[in-house]
Amino acid sequence: EVQLVQSGAEVKKPGESLKISCKGSGYSFTSYWIGWVRQMPGKGLEWMGIIYPGDSDTRYSPSFQGQVTISADKSISTAYLQWSSLKASDTAMYYCARLDDFWSGFIYWGQGTLVTVSS
Amino acid sequence: EIVLTQSPGTLSLSPGERATLSCRASQSVSSSYLAWYQQKPGQAPRLLIYGASSRATGIPDRFSGSGSGTDFTLTISRLEPEDFAVYYCQQYGSSQFTFGPGTKVDIK
Numbered sequence: 001e002v003q004l005v006q007s008g009a010e011v012k013k014p015g016e017s018l019k020i021s022c023k024g025s026g027y028s029f030t031s032y033w034i035g036w037v038r039q040m041p042g043k044g045l046e047w048m049g050i051i052y053p054g055d056s057d058t059r060y061s062p063s064f065q066g067q068v069t070i071s072a073d074k075s076i077s078t079a080y081l082q083w084s085s086l087k088a089s090d091t092a093m094y095y096c097a098r099l100d101d102f103w104s105g106f107i108y109w110g111q112g113t114l115v116t117v118s119s
Numbered sequence: 120e121i122v123l124t125q126s127p128g129t130l131s132l133s134p135g136e137r138a139t140l141s142c143r144a145s146q147s148v149s150s151s152y153l154a155w156y157q158q159k160p161g162q163a164p165r166l167l168i169y170g171a172s173s174r175a176t177g178i179p180d181r182f183s184g185s186g187s188g189t190d191f192t193l194t195i196s197r198l199e200p201e202d203f204a205v206y207y208c209q210q211y212g213s214s215q216f217t218f219g220p221g222t223k224v225d226i227k
Binding site for chain 2: 035047059105109
């Protein structure tokens with residue numbers, strides 16, 4: 001069974017750094033793209049970027065380029081989303097999702113990680 | 120960047136009625152790269168349709184997708200109580216994904 005299990009909720013202060021994770025299981029982690037999607041409170045879905053764990057090829061949405069870093073450690077089948085300096089506007093639910101092919105849509109989703117940034 | 124617009128913003132219908140949701144792109148989208156998702160409160164999105172018209176595994180046949188170019192449609196033939204949710208379209212092109220703003224289908 002394919003599963004994406006995300007790390008738990010985080011509460012941080014503005015200016016702090018953060019790295020959240022998404023662990024894949026039940027499939028060959030290096031063979032499928034993993035994407036990250038933001039959902040701000042009460043708002044819609046925003047695509048942030050994707051990574052191919054097999055070779056770490058990474059692509060970002062222009063809206064998030066330079067604001068976050070996406071990485072992966074294929075030895076432990078885990079993808080990451082990190083911030084070097086959080087802002088209150090980063091408060092959101094963050095989902096990871098597996099992309100089988102660019103035409104297939106995001107089939108498998110993690111449960112989401114809620115990040116709250118507040119002073 | 121391709122911008123997706125969804126209409127209406129909210130659709131108020133009764134169980135058993137037909138729902139027609141629209142997704143319009145700012146420029147032509149390959150039909151192969153147009154998908155639809157359903158999201159219920161407190162849950163992750165669920166893929167319904169990919170390639171504009173192919174149902175994802177396990178999706179009931181009351182859900183259907185159609186369209187090409189810049190205009191796409193998600194149709195729910197007869198609304199079941201569990202179908203009241205928010206629906207998003209999503210496209211891929213030029214190494215970028217974008218989501219539409221969503222259509223909320225609520226109970227009239």
